[in-house]
Amino acid sequence: MGDCMNFPKDWAVFLEDYSFRDHKEFYTNGARLIPTFRVEQMMHHYLQKAKEDSVVVVHGRWEPWAIQPNGFIGSYCCTACKKVSITASDYCPNCGAKMDGGNEDG
Ligand SMILES: [Zn+2]
Numbered sequence: 001m002g003d004c005m006n007f008p009k010d011w012a013v014f015l016e017d018y019s020f021r022d023h024k025e026f027y028t029n030g031a032r033l034i035p036t037f038r039v040e041q042m043m044h045h046y047l048q049k050a051k052e053d054s055v056v057v058v059h060g061r062w063e064p065w066a067i068q069p070n071g072f073i074g075s076y077c078c079t080a081c082k083k084v085s086i087t088a089s090d091y092c093p094n095c096g097a098k099m100d101g102g103n104e105d106g
Contacts, residue, residue, distance in 0.1 A: 011046045018042075060097035062088040 008014055019032040060080030064073045076088045080097035090099055 005041060005045075007042075007045045011042060014042050014046075058095065058097040059100050060092055060095070061100055 006014075006017065008017070015032075015034060018038045019034040021030060021032055022028055058080055060078050062076035062085075063079060065077040065084050066074035068074055075084050075086045077084050078092040078094060078097060078099075080092060081095035083092070083094040085093060088099070091097065092099065
């Protein structure tokens with residue numbers, strides 16, 4: 001606490017900033033060392049950031065595409081990428097959009 005942490009954009013720079021060489025390099029052969037609590041801080045910060053960055057989810061809907069005379073829907077069109085799929089799954093197999101309900105009769 002009270003530690004003014006600096007998290008650069010690139011986590012590799014964080015490692016560079018907070019690691020050090022031991023004085024005698026007896027056990028390390030010159031490899032850089034970093035305290036485990038710094039690794040914990042780094043993991044917490046960058047994983048949290050990655051989570052926040054990945055929150056943007058593309059949403060789409062399946063629209064009936066090939067409706068046969070008997071009302072059977074032969075395929076569906078993704079509203080996000082406009083590709084046609086034969087199944088109305090939870091996610092578009094082409095663009096990965098998350099499909100918002102609406103496949104059941106409402
Ligand atoms: Zn799609």
